[in-house]
Amino acid sequence: MPKSLSISAVAVILLASIPLGYLVIRATGSGIAVAAEVIGREKTVTTLMTTISLALLVAFFALVIGLSSAWLIQRTNLPFSSLFLVLGTLALAVPSYVSTYAWIALIPNFTGFAAAVLILTLTTAPYVLLAAIAALRRIDATQEESARALGLGPTQVAKRVIWPQSRPTLLAAVLLVLLYVLSDFGAVSLLRVDTFTRVVHTMYKATYDRSAAAVVAMVLVLLAAVLIYAEQRARGRAVAAKSGLGTIRTATKIDIGNKKYVAVAYLFVLSAASIGLPIYVLVTRFIAVSNDLDISKLVSAAAATVTAALAGALLAMLFAIPLGLLAARYKSKVSTIAESAILVTHALPGVVIGLALVALGSKLGFLYQTLPLLAFAYAVLFLAKAVGSVRTSFARVPRVFDDISHSLGNSNWQTIRKVTIPIAAPGVITGFLLVFLTAMKELPATLMLRPTGFDTLATEIWAATAISQYGKAAPYALLLVLIAALPTYLLSRPDRAQVDQSRENVGL
Amino acid sequence: MTTLRIDGLTVTFANRPVLNELNLVVPAGAFAAVLGPSGCGKTTLLRAIAGFITPFSGTIRFGDQLVSVSSIVVPPERRKVGYVAQEGALFPHLTVAENIAFGITDNKIKSDLVTELLQLVGLSKFANRMPNELSGGQQTRVALARALAPAPKVMLLDEPFSALDAALRDELRAEVSELLKSRKTTTLMVTHDREEALVVADVVALMRDGQILQTGTPAEVYHNPISAEIAISTGDVLLLDCAKDEAGKISSVFTPTQLSPSALPGKLVIRPEEIKITAAATGLSAKVIDLDYYGHDAVVHLDAAGARVDVRIAGPVELKVGDLVGLEHVGPIRWFPN
Numbered sequence: 001m002p003k004s005l006s007i008s009a010v011a012v013i014l015l016a017s018i019p020l021g022y023l024v025i026r027a028t029g030s031g032i033a034v035a036a037e038v039i040g041r042e043k044t045v046t047t048l049m050t051t052i053s054l055a056l057l058v059a060f061f062a063l064v065i066g067l068s069s070a071w072l073i074q075r076t077n078l079p080f081s082s083l084f085l086v087l088g089t090l091a092l093a094v095p096s097y098v099s100t101y102a103w104i105a106l107i108p109n110f111t112g113f114a115a116a117v118l119i120l121t122l123t124t125a126p127y128v129l130l131a132a133i134a135a136l137r138r139i140d141a142t143q144e145e146s147a148r149a150l151g152l153g154p155t156q157v158a159k160r161v162i163w164p165q166s167r168p169t170l171l172a173a174v175l176l177v178l179l180y181v182l183s184d185f186g187a188v189s190l191l192r193v194d195t196f197t198r199v200v201h202t203m204y205k206a207t208y209d210r211s212a213a214a215v216v217a218m219v220l221v222l223l224a225a226v227l228i229y230a231e232q233r234a235r236g237r238a239v240a241a242k243s244g245l246g247t248i249r250t251a252t253k254i255d256i257g258n259k260k261y262v263a264v265a266y267l268f269v270l271s272a273a274s275i276g277l278p279i280y281v282l283v284t285r286f287i288a289v290s291n292d293l294d295i296s297k298l299v300s301a302a303a304a305t306v307t308a309a310l311a312g313a314l315l316a317m318l319f320a321i322p323l324g325l326l327a328a329r330y331k332s333k334v335s336t337i338a339e340s341a342i343l344v345t346h347a348l349p350g351v352v353i354g355l356a357l358v359a360l361g362s363k364l365g366f367l368y369q370t371l372p373l374l375a376f377a378y379a380v381l382f383l384a385k386a387v388g389s390v391r392t393s394f395a396r397v398p399r400v401f402d403d404i405s406h407s408l409g410n411s412n413w414q415t416i417r418k419v420t421i422p423i424a425a426p427g428v429i430t431g432f433l434l435v436f437l438t439a440m441k442e443l444p445a446t447l448m449l450r451p452t453g454f455d456t457l458a459t460e461i462w463a464a465t466a467i468s469q470y471g472k473a474a475p476y477a478l479l480l481v482l483i484a485a486l487p488t489y490l491l492s493r494p495d496r497a498q499v500d501q502s503r504e505n506v507g508l
Numbered sequence: 509m510t511t512l513r514i515d516g517l518t519v520t521f522a523n524r525p526v527l528n529e530l531n532l533v534v535p536a537g538a539f540a541a542v543l544g545p546s547g548c549g550k551t552t553l554l555r556a557i558a559g560f561i562t563p564f565s566g567t568i569r570f571g572d573q574l575v576s577v578s579s580i581v582v583p584p585e586r587r588k589v590g591y592v593a594q595e596g597a598l599f600p601h602l603t604v605a606e607n608i609a610f611g612i613t614d615n616k617i618k619s620d621l622v623t624e625l626l627q628l629v630g631l632s633k634f635a636n637r638m639p640n641e642l643s644g645g646q647q648t649r650v651a652l653a654r655a656l657a658p659a660p661k662v663m664l665l666d667e668p669f670s671a672l673d674a675a676l677r678d679e680l681r682a683e684v685s686e687l688l689k690s691r692k693t694t695t696l697m698v699t700h701d702r703e704e705a706l707v708v709a710d711v712v713a714l715m716r717d718g719q720i721l722q723t724g725t726p727a728e729v730y731h732n733p734i735s736a737e738i739a740i741s742t743g744d745v746l747l748l749d750c751a752k753d754e755a756g757k758i759s760s761v762f763t764p765t766q767l768s769p770s771a772l773p774g775k776l777v778i779r780p781e782e783i784k785i786t787a788a789a790t791g792l793s794a795k796v797i798d799l800d801y802y803g804h805d806a807v808v809h810l811d812a813a814g815a816r817v818d819v820r821i822a823g824p825v826e827l828k829v830g831d832l833v834g835l836e837h838v839g840p841i842r843w844f845p846n
Contacts, residue, residue, distance in 0.1 A: 400597040403560050406584035407591040408611025408658060418610075422601045 006334040008322035013341045016319065016380050019356035020221070020348060026214035026359055038215040043199070048219065051195040054116055054188075055181040061121040062177045065270060066128025067170075072263050073129075074136045077253045079264060086489065087271040088129045093484035094278050095441040096123045097186025098461060098477045102281035104190060105470035116193045120184060122274040124177040131173035135166030168235045175231040182224050183349030185444035190465060196220035197351040201444065210359050217352045224347035232343070282481065285474035297455075298475050305456040305480070308446070309439035311371060312378025316386040316435045317428070319379055324390025338387075346384040353377050354448035361449070374449045378439045385438065389431020393424035437484055457483075509536035510571040510661040510694050512557070517566035519549075519556055519718075526552045528718035529566070534662075534711060536571070537692035539685055541705035543741065544715030550698040553715070554664050557696065558591050559584035570661050590655030590663040590693070595671045596647040598639035604650050605635040611658040625653040628687065645676045652684060656691070663688060665697035669704065681708050702742055706730060714738050730779075736844045739777045746783070746817055748776040752843050761815055762792055762837040774845040780807060780820035782839025785827070791834035796827050810835065 027035055038044060069088060073081045100119050104110045144157050152160065185197040192198075196216060203213040256263065323342060326335045357377050361368035379386075397420050405415040443458045450459065457480040464473035512534040519527040526549045534540040544550045555561045557568055559575065559582060568576040575582040598607050605622050612618045626632045629649040639647060648668055655663060668684070669677045685708040688695045699705050705712050706726040713723045722734045733739035736747060750760035753771035760776050784791075785808065794812035806825045810817045812835060819835070827833065 398597065400593045401599060403555075403558065403584070404591055404593060404597055404599075404654075405610070406560070407558055407587070407589050407660075407664075408654070409585045409588075409613065410611075411583075411585055419599060423599070 005322050005326050005330065006332070009326050009334055009338050012319045012323055013338060015376075016345055016383055017341065018360070019353045019377075019380055020344065022360050023214050023217060023221070023352065023356040026211055026356070027218045030211045034211070035215045035218075038212045039219060044216060044219065047194055047196055047199050047216070048223070050113070050193065051182065051220075051223070054113065054120070054193065054195060055178050057117050058120040058124060058181045059174055059177045061117065062125040062128050063170075063174060065121065065125040066173070067132050069125075069267055069270065070129050070132030070136060072256075072267065074133050075254055076256045076260070076263070078256070078260055078267075084267045084271065085129075085133070087267075087275055088126050090485055090488055091122065091126045091271075091274040093481055093488040094123070094275060095186065095443070095458070095480070095484075096120060096184050097190060097443055097458075097465070098282075098481060099123060099274070099278045100187045100190045101461060101465045101470065101473055101477060102278035104465070105281050105285060106277065111191045111193075113193055116188055116191045119187050119191070120181055122270075123187070124180050125270075125274070127176050127180070128170070128173045131169045131176075132166070135169040136162070139165050171231050171235050175227060178227050179224055179346065182220065182227075183351070185349070185351050186462065196223075197349055197444065200351050200355060201448075204355055204358070204448070210355070213355055214359070217355055220349060221347050221352060224349070225344065228343055228347055278481070282474055282478040285471050286478050289471040289474060293475055297460075298479065301455050301457050301460050301476060302479055302483070304454050305440050305458065305483075308371060308374050308450070308454075308456060309378065309436050309442075311375035312382070312439045313386075313432055313436035315375050315379035316382050316439075317390070317432050319383055320386035320390045320431075321428075323383075324387045325394050327387070328391045328394035342384045342387045345380055348381065350377075350381055350442055350445040351448075353381055354445040357445075358448050369449065369451045371451060371454070374446065374451075377445045377449050378435075378442065381442065381445060382435045382438055386431055386435050389434065390424075390428055393427025393431070394420065396427065397423045437488070441480065441484060509692050511536045511569075512540075512662050512694050512696060513567075513569040514553075514557070515567045515569075517553075517556060517568065518564045519552055519561060520564045525564075526718055527556065527563070527566075530719055532713055532720050532723065534694055534696055536694055537689075538710045539689055539695045539708060540697070540711040540713060541709035542696065542698045542713045542715050542720075543702060543705040544698075544700065545741075546700055548715045549718040550700075550715050551666060552718075554591075554666050554696065554698050557662065558589050558664055559587050588658065588661045590658070590660035592648070592651045592655050592663070592665045592668045594667050595644070596639075596651035596668075598642075598647055598650055598654070600639055602639075603635065604631060604637050604639070604642070607639065607650055608653045608657055610654060613658075621657060625657055628656075629653045644672050645680050648672065648680060648684075652687070656693070660693065663693045663695040665695065667699050667701075668697070670699075670701070677704075684708075706742065712742075714741060731840070733777070733842070736775050736777050739842065744780050744818065744820075746778040746780060748778065748815070750774060750776045750843070752845075758841060758843055760837075761812060762835070772845050774843055777842040777844065778837060778839060780818050782837065783817065783819045784836045784838050785819055785821060786834040786836050788832045788834050791836040794833055794835050796829050796831045796833065798829060799825065799827065801825060 069084065072078045073085050073088075078084070096119060099122065103115070103119065139162060144161055182195075183197060184195075185201065188195045189198045189201065196219065200213050200217050200220065203216065204210065323338045326332070327339055354377065357373055361370075361373055367373045401419050401423070402415055405419045410418060441458060443462060446456055446458055447462065450456065455463075457476045460476040461473045461480065464470070464476070512532075514530060514532045517527050517530040518525055530549075530553065532540075532542075532553075542550045542553060552561070556563050556576070562581050563576055565578055566576075567574060570587065574580065575587050599610065602610065605626070608622050608625050609618050612621055622635070623632070626635055629652060631646060631649055631653075634642065634646065634650075639650070642650065651668070665684075669681050672680060681704060689710075697705075697709065709726060711723060712726050712729045713720045714729060715721070716737070722729055722738055724732070729738065730742045733742060736745075739745050748760050750758055751767055751771040751773050752758045753767040755768070757765055757767055758776065759765045759767050759771075792812050794810040794817060796808055797811050798809040800807040800809070805820055805822050808819045808821060808825070808827060810819060810833070817835065
């Protein structure tokens with residue numbers, strides 16, 4: 001059985017490496033000298049500096065905001081703490097290009113580097129918030145109490161008990177933020193900040209000089225790969241958060257006294273900026289244009305969005321199941337290679353996959369601008385996410401269940417069908433929903449690969465905002481946020497035991 | 509009824525033998541307990557019998573059927589073994605009834621059999637509950653019913669009661685052993701709890717470092733251990749340094765005698781209940797230094813000429829710390845050379 005799994009896994013890895021492989025061929029096709037010339041251009045160097053400084057600044061602010069709000073929500077007697085958690089999570093439903101659109105529509109001349117730092121910080125802080133809350137919840141309060149009894153002060157407890165156990169989760173969240181900034185296309189393009197994604201897209205659009213675009217895209221991929229490698233090195237071994245039997249006891253909340261009004265004001269301003277403002281703009285603009293609303297166009301864009309995202313998410317899960325099952329259940333050389341290969345797909349921004357598949361598609365005419373190619377792009381783009389959820393879900397099924405099922409007369413396949421899959425299913429379905437949700441919001445690859453006349457919500461918002469028709473974009477943006485908010489809200493319900501698992505599935 | 513017979517079983521992990529030429533026979537219908545400390549290989553033994561791991565060499569027979577020889581290893585699903593893991597390991601996505609029905613292939617008898625087994629383990633009202641709605645003891649009972657459903661030839665229990673609290677454990681293990689004995693299912697339980705092994709089993713096998721050192725009834729292994737080490741693992745002991753000469757004479761604090769110079773040094777093994785406390789004038793004189801009172805009996809800690817001696821006595825205790833008493837050894841002489 002592991003053998004047939006290994007074969008499917010290798011097939012998936014080969015398929016998923018097509019975009020990167022093709023990009024490498026394109027980038028080096030005109031010779032190393034040409035590639036070196038492109039890398040040496042002043043434009044490439046300034047782009048690199050802009051991209052790195054944007055990513056670092058956003059990561060810093062997201063970390064500060066995410067950690068402080070997580071601590072306030074989880075560990076203090078903050079009023080409305082569960083409301084703030086829901087609002088913080090709902091911010092994930094607003095794609096960066098939609099919040100950018102909202103800010104631009106409200107404030108004319110809202111462009112440039114500082115604006116990009118603000119927007120991307122607000123967009124990515126929820127990732128840190130969720131990771132920090134999950135990490136804090138996983139730590140048994142008795143551990144902290146024991147540490148206090150052993151004479152450690154609160155700061156010492158944070159340093160010697162909480163940090164070592166939450167470090168892997170927080171580092172993963174920071175990596176997620178950095179990769180988000182590197183691959184973000186919508187916000188930086190609307191704000192006219194020349195990071196790699198915008199430059200690659202401009203080169204592709206303006207000159208059709210795809211070899212040079214491929215070289216610049218390779219620099220971006222390398223930058224992402226370096227970050228992923230650094231995070232893997234820094235992460236170290238994950239520490240078990242719980243020892244012994246029994247359930248985890250949550251910590252008692254700290255009374256912050258009158259400072260709670262300051263805290264509420266702080267979280268209120270954050271929520272207002274990240275979700276209140278976009279919703280306000282969307283709703284007012286929508287009301288303004290609601291009289292001459294083209295319902296049929298809105299419905300067809302929504303249908304196109306759902307169709308493409310559904311196809312992409314299904315394909316991603318199909319790819320992810322052999323890889324995730326192998327990684328969770330059958331440690332081998334193939335599973336190690338699979339895990340590294342999946343990490344690499346993490347480093348491929350939508351613009352890069354779009355560029356590679358456009359070039360490949362124009363070679364293979366029958367695929368060019370077709371729905372299957374777009375679905376394939378989504379599947380590769382979100383493969384790491386999908387594999388993560390599949391792996392976590394299968395790893396959670398204890399091996400003793402296999403033994404018992406075998407002793408009761410079931411073969412390997414029967415055991416997988418009757419025991420492993422039913423237990424893992426909720427996690428896998430959550431993972432599917434997350435990929436589906438993320439694919440609906442995807443912009444750059446959709447722009448580059450969609451069939452002619454196949455307008456999705458994302459591309460409609462983009463097209464209208466790019467020519468400053470803010471009213472026209474409003475219905476599409478509002479619908480997209482509403483569709484995206486539903487699964488996001490479900491994931492944030494704090495009373496569910498599955499929350500932590502779902503959050504891990506987000507890639508944290 | 510099926511006899512379980514294991515001959516020369518060797519299992520290795522990373523070239524290190526975990527089971528080393530192990531031999532064991534469990535008579536048909538008997539309830540056997542393998543008693544050993546953690547790390548001695550007892551869970552590995554269970555897993556090899558179930559077929560979850562492939563032995564390096566040796567044979568396992570269920571009655572006349574060879575289920576494991578070097579070349580032929582019958583997969584677990586075709587062995588007809590019942591397996592109850594620690595903490596039950598009920599399938600969390602299935603109800604109690606669905607868990608019990610899991611291994612029943614004949615759809616015609618399924619619902620009747622599930623009803624019967626639910627009754628047998630006293631959980632008829634819980635058929636539609638999910639495992640997380642049951643207490644630990646109830647989970648163990650469901651796990652047992654699930655394992656019994658396909659009428660296994662051999663039932664394997666892996667420390668099934670270790671996660672339960674003391675009162676429940678006593679009650680449940682009595683129930684379980686009675687149930688398995690009444691159905692005449694050949695059973696092998698592994699445990700590190702000596703009391704559990706002695707109370708429930710017909711046959712106790714003592715395991716150390718991948719081998720079975722002694723097999724016998726609970727009384728045999730308790731009263732006639734083949735080494736001091738086994739005596740320690742089956743109950744409390746008093747170990748007294750004492751030598752024995754060729755004539756068979758033994759010199760201990762109870763019976764000091766002159767021995768020939770070539771006498772072998774060794775240990776005398778005495779159970780705490782084999783020493784009688786008498787009046788101060790008779791026997792070995794000793795002083796009471798502490799008392800552990802258990803209600804049904806008590807353990808008296810004494811100092812006998814510098815040697816620490818523990819004595820178990822039944823009924824009400826009239827002694828107090830500081831009393832001077834006499835000690836008399838009333839049990840069999842168990843002597844093992846060093």
